Every structure is written in structure tokens, then in C-alpha cells.
Amino acid sequence: MSGIIKNLLVMTAGAALGVGGVILFAPAVLQGQLSTESAEKQPLYWVAPMDANYRRDQPGKSPMGMDLVPVYEEASDSTVAGAVEIAPQVVNNLGVKTAAVIEAPFESRVDTVGYVQYSEDALVHIHPRIEGWVEALFVESTGSPVEQGAPLYRLYSPQLVTAQQELLIALKRGNRILAKAARSRLAALQVPSHFIKELERTREVQQSVTFYAPQSGVIENLSVREGFYVKPGTTLMSIAKLDEVWVEGEVFANQAAFVTQGQPVQMSLDYFPGQQWQGSVEYIYPTLSTDTRTLRLRMRFANPDQRLRPNMFASLTLFARDSETTLMVPREAVIRTGRQDRVVVALEEGQFKSVAVQLGRMNDRYIEVLDGVLQTDRIVTSAQFLLDSESSKSSDFLRMAPAPSKVWMAGEVNAVTPAERLVNISHEPAPEWKWPAMTMNFVASDQVDINQLEKGQTLHFEVAKGEAGDYQITGIHIMSQPRVSSATVNGTINRIDIENRVINISRDAIEKWDRPAATMDFIASEDVDLAALTVGAVVRFTFEVRDDLVITELTPAPTHANHSDTQQH
Template sequence: MRNLIIVLVFFVAGIYISPFLTPLLTWHNVADEPSALSEKPIYWVAPMDANFRRDEPGLSPMGMALVPVYNEPLTQDAGVVTIAPQVVNNLGVKTTEVISDYFSQTIDATGVLEYSQDGRIDISPRVSGWVEKLYVVEQGDDIKAGQPLYDIYSPELVNAQEEYVLALSQDNSRLIAAAHKRLVYLAMPLNDIEQLNKTRQVKRMFTVHAHNSGVIESLMIKTGAFVTPSHVLMTVISLREMWLKADVFESQLPIVTLGARAQIAIDGLERRDLTGVVDKIYPALNAGSRTATLRFRIANNDLSLKANMFATASINVQRSKQSLMVPRDAVIRSGLNNRVVMALGDGKFKSVAVNLGRENQHWVEVTNGIMAGDFVVTSAQFLIDSESNLSSDLMRYQAPDSTREVAMPMSVWTQATVNRVMAHHEMVNVTHEPIAQWDWPEMSMNFYVDESVDLNSFVVGQRLKIEIISDEDGDYVITGVQMMEHAHD
């Protein structure tokens, strides 16, 4: 009996003093919980756009309530984001290895063919006289070496012949040598001089022959014209070699060297064996286009190339040392820097800044920031880069709960209350109930109304059932409406 009384006394005492002891007993647990400061959101973000952030609650451009984001303890390096495997697959993330190889680049330069000036010959007379006969008719005529070009009568050449004959008759060796030299200087053919030495008969007219084969580029005389040594009678050009003058950009100029070989392509010609060599790099740039001119020498043995043809020279330039390369699709370019997204394994990714070198149609040189053997993302990297650089909340990338469906339905039905009707925009603003299929909380947002739905069905304050779909553009559209029996509560 005594023990029972003692137990009752302690029981009653405990009831009276428990309110005073509770704070002391629970103090340790309160300290272990997150503080009020850590529970304060660091910003609010749009559910459908991670780049739309605000410092206070509000609505997104789509009319959805902003979601708070809390400052969670860091469990990994800054800038590293973790994405669940199924989300990686849904985003279509692809990676490729950083390689070390000899970087090659093809530079395409366009230009126009022209005659090689090395094979151009201007024909002028050595003596004054009259053109008695012209053997070429017009510009573009083909001529062969040794072919006659024109006949000329020159009193000066007739006098020189007479002096030579007089010296021969006097048998004066000094006069003979001087007269002979004068005939040579006046371009009298040697065989005609030999004939004059034998026959002592002075010729009135002489024929001038072509020294090289080619084409008459210009013809500036006619039969009967009086000409002097200062006149250019015609110009003969050789077609065995052509020049291509093509332009390259200023940024490409440092990698082009003299002697570089190029593949030449010409519209209208099926030849694939045309090659050229960079023979000259002109010293001045075009001030307007910021381009430099290159000169290529191209053999034209079959004479298929014509002046003023359009041509493209493809110059292949290869580095002498290996360098790191990544696909062009892997590089994210911005006004501040260039970045790639590295795949670290186990669903972890990180955006890193890189320095770029040369680039071609498929690859880009990387001079700093990554190493050979690293893996970089080549698709869907912009979304990952945004998350990595902004250190945003990554909850939407995490694997869904086992109770949550991975494949979300394309359309859902829900109950909603009409807040506003925007007839001119074919939109309405409604407050809908939570949508478990899409993991949406109860919120107010704007929806487009499909043309199959009568916009007059929506009345402010009305409560109804609506069908929502997500279209190809990512917009949410109301495609069905069901009136409820009690439209107003």
C-alpha cells in the first residue's frame, strides 16, 4: 500500500512540472533542425523555365506560381550537376571523347582565271616602215612558232642592206662587221643576212615571224599602217599555263604559305585532276572586304582552261604537331567565353571554359581547359551548361520517386475556376486543382483555348472541368470543357 501511494505522488508531481521541463529536454533537437534562416528561400523560379527567377513570390510569364528554391548544403564540387540516367536518355544527351590528332583545315578561295603574264609577249617593229601585209586577222587567232605575222617595208632597213653590200664590195673587214651588226640590231633574220651576203641583192620587204606559239590577245594594226619602234603591233599570250587569283579572309592568311598545293574546281568542267600551287601572296589587303589575294599557277596542257572562268581553290593545311580537338557541336560560344560541358561519369556533368584555336567544318582545336581522354557533351549541352553555370536547383533532374510515373500523360482532366477571359488572345486564366499526373500543385495560370472549344463557355467565377494538353511548342492548351452541375459554390 505504501509503494502504491509513492507511485501516485510521483505521477501527480510529474504532471504539474512537465510543462517546465519540456523546453529543456527538447532544446537539443531544436538545435539540430534547420534554422529559420536556412528555411528561407534563396529565390523563386518558374516551373517551366529555370532561367526565369525572382527575389519574391509571383507568377511566371505563363501565369504559373513561382516555386521557391532553398539553399541546400553542397554535396559536390561547385558547378557539377547530377542528372538521373532516365533523364539523360530523355534529353538525348550524347558524348564524345576529346582526341589528340593532327589538325587539318581546308580553306576555300574563289576567283577568276586569267592568262599567265609570264607567257605574254608584246610585238613591236625594230624599224619604222609600212605594214604591207598582215597574216593574222583578229584577236583570238591561234599562232604557231615560226608562223609569219606581217610583211613590212622599211627604208631604214633597205639603207642598212646597201651599206652592208658596199662594205662587202670594198672588202673592208671593219666596215663589213659594223654593217653586219647593224642588220642584226634592226632584227633582220640571220638567214636573210646570209642570203644577202651571197647574192648581194637588196630586199625591199621583209616578213616578221612569231617566236612562240600562243593566241593573239590584242591586235592593234591594219594593213598599210605606218609603224615605228614605239608602237605595239600585237600581243601574243601563251595558254600552257593559267593564273588563278583568289581571295581569302584576313584570319586565314597566317596559315597559308607559298608553295601550298590546292585542288582546283571549275564550273562546267568535269576534270578532277586540276591542281595549283600558291605562287604569290599579294602584300596589300582589300580595305573593304578585309581579304587578301593569292595567286595560283595551273598547268593547261590540254588548253581546256579559258580566261575569266570562275574557279574555287581548296587549300588543305595540316599542322605539324598534334593538338586536342572536339566536335564543333560541343562548343558553347558566348560573348564572354567559350565553354564545353564535360561528362564526369555517373550522371555528373560540369561546364568548363576553354580556349579555342583553329576550326574546320567538323572539329575545333582546344588549347586549354580540357585534356585528351576527357568526354564532352555534343547534344543537350546548353541546358546542362545553364544549370552548371547558374548553380540552380537540380531537383527536376533527379530520378522520380518509385510511386511516380516516369512517362507523363499527354493530356489530363482537372477542375478549375475561371478568373479571367482574354478573348482577343484566345486565352483564359484559371485556378486549377493539383494535377498529380504532372506533379503540378494547385495554382493559377494562363492557358490557350483550342479553336474547337467555344470561348463563350468560360465565365468569370464559373467552376468547370477542363482537359489540358501540352502541344509541340511546349504551350498548354485547353481542348475540352465539361460543365459542372453546381457552377458556383
């Protein structure tokens, strides 16, 4: 162990016992506690060079007169390159603390701020559709409450007077078409329907017309006063609802990945201490702010008691939870060097090793680890910088994962013994187990249908080591079936059944199979054109032996051909 840990031990002892205690006890603390300072190894026994079964507990000669060879205890398999081994007492003195790697859905939390606004999809703007003068204004100021159907303003417009007169003239003449057109024009100018009915009843033109609120809410952006001259396009006022409100917030660019539409949001305001509102992310704006490089969000909150008011400052917390699990470690466990991120893994028998990790997302408590640790690991969360400085001197920063209990291989079936559930397979190398390519027997487990396997198949298969030390096939993916036997031969067509695609042919002998000439039925594949065939034609055809005899190719036979082709495909 290097001087860094020794110095720390001296400082620890000094803090408890004083300077004198350091001089007296520091050597004793160091002695025997660092397992790396071990004594010289002694032989376990001596063996004959030519006969390992001939053993003695001291040096001597073998029966052949040769000097016995000492045998030493082999290094423990638990020793890992770059690992620092520390006695339990020293671990306590260093204040080493560990935590388990967590496998759970990643929970992200984003804290930000926002401002309450009117819900713009419930905001109605009031515009005149004709020019005129505002004779009376029935709302007092911005923020005034208004009910649906309540009067907003009264407008004098010569064009409205003319439109009324046109309707009365049409009614007087009894012209229904003109009367209907006059009513439509008044309605298009937003004249209330009850005003039109009253005009038809009294037959008296009104010099001004009163307009009413289309919805309940509060007055916003009141921009006119009595006597104002207005024309189409002038925004007189707006009516906003407070049953629901929008809250617009911003998050930093590195938090944008944690924000999704529909994500739950919790809101609190200084105006109402101790109270919280629950809402959701309704819209994520497509661009970032050019000034602050932040992403704008729009959230919707119910406001039945209308306590939330526009321009209130709000604190927002956005929550997200993945559906899939991931590996995470405490934030304080990660060592960032600028070029490499590392954690210190607690191994067996008081060993610690620095390993490089690839980090993912981060929340206020945990950091996602994409590569470098296992779910069964324990990570050092306190004093890890000291352990890392020691381990880094010789560590390869690699986390050696245990060999998997199951591996997938590719191979070809050589033989199947269903009664014993044995399958002989020539398989490709399995690097996970450091197996070379070889041929061996496997036992088919109960979940594998051994009747699916046959000689000549190529397949991907999963292998697991059984309790009895054998290797069992636990899963199969058949890649190809055994190659079928085929032959090419000449023959004469006797009968053609187009509907069932059956051709009766008197074929020549097949020498390779030692089959004499015969007359039999064949099934034509879809690639064979039956319409081009005639009874009595001499043909040359290739067929495969499947469940049926299937013709895959068929052509007119050469005039000089009088023997079969014994090629097997």
C-alpha cells in the same frame, strides 16, 4: 536541380503522354532521379574522442566517460565545384550526346573562287624596234593560234633599207669590221638571221622585212592592222601559251593564316562538271585589296589539253595540314557568350561541368582548343546549353588537370650511394605535386648514370613515382660541379717548362691542410703569363686541386710575407 531541367522533363513527358500524363507522371519522373536531392546523412559509427580505434555502432560513452563522436561518410572526391549531377534516365530524356576530344593534326580547308588567266611568265609581247609601215599582217585576230617561226607581219622602213645598204657597201669594199658592225645592227633591229644571209648572197636590198613568231601559242591583244604606222614602243600583239595557266583567287583576311606558298589546291569548273584539276599556290600577294579587304592568291595549273581558257570562272578549295598535333572539339560543342567561350565536359558518375576554353583555328568541322580541355575529356555536343545554364551558376569554369606523373626539380646533391643507387638531394618546392622544399632520398633509375652524380653538385632532375611507391630519378641536367679546394701560398720558382705550362715551385707549408713545405710541379692556367716569370723568383700563387694542381693566379710575393694564406675558396 533547378526548375529548368524539371520544366524540360515535364515538357518531354507531355510530348509523349499528353497533358494528363504530365500531371500524373511528372512528379514520379523527378522523384529519385536527381541525385542532388539526397536524404540526410546518417553516421557510419561512433568513436571515442581520445581514441579513434574505440568504435561502436551506436551512441554511448568512451572508457574515459566521454560521449562518443559520430563519424559520417565523407563527400566523394569525384564531386567537382559547379558540376551538375544527373541520373542516367534524365540524361537520356535530355538527349545529351558527347564526343571525345580529338588530338590530331589540324586540317584547314578554304573554299573560294577565282578566274583563269594566261601564265604571264610565258607571255611574249611583240614590239618593233624601228619605225615604219605594216605592209602585211599574217595573223587574223586575237585568239588565233600561231606556231613558232610562223610569219606575223611585214614591215616597210626606210631605216631598214639604209641598214641593208650599209652591209652591202661594207661587203663590196671588203671591210670586215664595217661588215660585222652592219650585221650586228640588223640583228639588233630583229631582222631574221636567214634574211641577212640571203641579203649577203644576192646583194639585193629588200624594201620590206618579214618578222616571225618567237614562240608557239595564241595571239593576244592584237592592236594593229595592215597599213598602220608603228614605231618603237608600240605593242603590236602578244603571244600567250596555254600549256599552263594561272588562276587568281581571293580569300578573306581571317583565312589568310591558313594559306601558304606551295599549298595544294583543287579546282573545279561549271564548264566541265565532275572534273577536277590539281594545282598549288604559287604566289601570295603582299597587300590586301583596299575595297574588299581580301588577300589575292596566284595558283598554277597544268593545261596539257588546253581546255582551261582565260576568264573562266573556277571554284577553288585550298587544303592545309599541320605537322604537329593539336586538341580539337566539334564546332557545335562550343558555347559562345561574347565574353567567354565555354564547353561542357562530361565527368564521371553522370556529372557535367562548364569550363572556359581558349579557342584557336576553325575549319568546317572542328575548332582548335588551345587551353581548357584534356585529351582524355569527353565534350557534350547536344543539350549543352541547358547543362551550361545549370553549371554556370556555381562553376569556377576551371578544368582541373590531374597531377603530372613526372616533374622536374632543382636541388643539390648531399650524398650518393652507388651500390644501392640512392641519391640524397635537398630540392626546391615542386608545386605540381604540392611538395615544399625538403631533403629526401631518391632512387636513380637504370637510364641515369649514377657515376655522374657526386656530392656538392647542383642539378635539375626529373622525378617519377615508382610502382613500389618510391620516387625515382629518371633524368638529370647537371648545372654545376662541386666547388674545388684551393689554397694561396708563397713559393720559389725552380724550373719553368713553357711548352707544357709546368712550373716547379718550392712552396711554403699549408697550415689549413696540415701540409708541410714541399717542392712539386704545378700546371699554369691560360690566365697565367709564363713569359713574365723567372727562375728563382719568389711568388705568391693560388692553386686548385683538380686532376692536377692548377695555378689560377700568380703575383710577386710581398717582401714582408713569410707565411701561407690558409683561406679556402
